[in-house]
Amino acid sequence: xxxxxxxxxxxxxxxxxLAAGPAHGYAIISSLRTRSDGAFDxxxxxxxxxxxxxxxxxxxASSWAxxxxxxxxxxxxxxxGVAALAARQTEWRRFASAVQAVAGWSA
Amino acid sequence: MTAxxxxxxxxxxxxxxxxxxxxxxxxxxxxxxxxHLREAVAAGLAAGLTEAESQEAAIxxxxxxRTVVRAHEKSHGTAAVLVSLVMAAWxxxxxxxxxxxxxxxxxxxxxxxAGQPFVGASAPRTRFTAANCSYWMRINPGAHxxxxxxxxxxxxxxxxxxxxxxxxGLLLFEGxxxxxxxxxxxxxxxxxxxxxxxFPVTAIIMFGxxxxxxxxxxxxxxxxxxGPGEWLSGAIVCxxxxxxxxxxxRQVSFLRHAPGRRPGRAGWASGKGR
Numbered sequence: 001x002x003x004x005x006x007x008x009x010x011x012x013x014x015x016x017x018l019a020a021g022p023a024h025g026y027a028i029i030s031s032l033r034t035r036s037d038g039a040f041d042x043x044x045x046x047x048x049x050x051x052x053x054x055x056x057x058x059x060x061a062s063s064w065a066x067x068x069x070x071x072x073x074x075x076x077x078x079x080x081g082v083a084a085l086a087a088r089q090t091e092w093r094r095f096a097s098a099v100q101a102v103a104g105w106s107a
Numbered sequence: 108m109t110a111x112x113x114x115x116x117x118x119x120x121x122x123x124x125x126x127x128x129x130x131x132x133x134x135x136x137x138x139x140x141x142x143h144l145r146e147a148v149a150a151g152l153a154a155g156l157t158e159a160e161s162q163e164a165a166i167x168x169x170x171x172x173r174t175v176v177r178a179h180e181k182s183h184g185t186a187a188v189l190v191s192l193v194m195a196a197w198x199x200x201x202x203x204x205x206x207x208x209x210x211x212x213x214x215x216x217x218x219x220x221a222g223q224p225f226v227g228a229s230a231p232r233t234r235f236t237a238a239n240c241s242y243w244m245r246i247n248p249g250a251h252x253x254x255x256x257x258x259x260x261x262x263x264x265x266x267x268x269x270x271x272x273x274x275x276g277l278l279l280f281e282g283x284x285x286x287x288x289x290x291x292x293x294x295x296x297x298x299x300x301x302x303x304x305x306f307p308v309t310a311i312i313m314f315g316x317x318x319x320x321x322x323x324x325x326x327x328x329x330x331x332x333x334g335p336g337e338w339l340s341g342a343i344v345c346x347x348x349x350x351x352x353x354x355x356x357r358q359v360s361f362l363r364h365a366p367g368r369r370p371g372r373a374g375w376a377s378g379k380g381r
Contacts, residue, residue, distance in 0.1 A: 043170025
């Protein structure tokens with residue numbers, strides 16, 4: 001699958017993955033790949049800048065956590081992040097149904 | 108502990124040398140990258156791959172250093188690039204002004220060792236009118252004639268102008284570091300998102316061209332009312348600076364490519380976040 005469209009929606013995808021609960025980078029990326037059935041297969045290292053951007057925007061919060069002797073940065077949605085996710089999901093649904101209506105096929 | 112020839116270690120070392128971020132942010136990026144890669148290697152081993160294959164697969168999935176660095180740079184946006192350009196121009200301005208101060212010092216040394224006519228000789232075939240001759244003689248009453256008075260004045264001017272430029276340069280230098288300090292105290296960073304080689308290359312071009320121009324002017328025994336010593340002072344200072352920035356550029360390239368350079372583990376393993 002072409003990576004460019006995925007990059008355009010990466011923030012929505014990351015917020016959606018984190019809606020299931022706090023997770024560290026590796027788990028977020030694995031979940032993204034698994035839930036998309038391998039379709040969203042970005043270079044994993046490029047996902048971290050997006051996570052940092054979301055944190056800078058106040059949509060995510062992160063902290064270091066010790067787990068299995070391994071130190072990991074765990075990300076979680078903030079209240080603002082939850083609201084932003086809801087808004088973006090609504091926007092995306094509207095966009096997807098408009099594309100669907102114009103393209104003339106149904107899911 | 109990392110085994111000799113550990114590809115993850117090698118990858119992180121290259122990533123560290125390539126990132127254009129502040130130390131704290133670099134520490135976090137590297138810590139996350141290391142955790143991610145080690146986790147991916149463990150998953151590869153659990154799936155039956157060898158250590159080498161697991162490392163290869165982990166790095167391949169993570170993306171090349173270039174790709175990862177570009178992703179971090181893109182996340183800075185246009186504003187960060189503009190801020191970096193302004194800060195680079197600011198740095199270049201105080202470097203240039205301090206260099207003019209150094210030119211004044213070298214000119215003063217020439218004044219003392221080679222004599223003022225070497226530094227402040229007036230341009231050949233200069234014609235003095237009665238009005239400007241009396242002006243020069245009034246400023247330098249000890250001079251024997253107008254040409255000598257003008258020469259003495261210009262040889263002193265280069266030193267005084269150099270001191271003035273150096274003082275202004277010091278003010279800009281102070282302001283430059285105050286801005287960094289102010290942003291840092293507010294918990295923000297003035298990120299330099301330009302390529303590492305940007306400033307050294309710009310300085311080499313600027314000081315190299317100035318050294319060449321001053322050298323040529325000195326070779327034709329002075330120009331525009333200045334003696335060869337004044338131009339030679341400029342050529343010496345600009346050459347020293349151009350060479351210093353060539354060495355800096357080599358250092359930057361070495362940091363980027365040196366395979367044997369081992370950064371402190373604390374650099375990426377103990378990042379505490381922002």
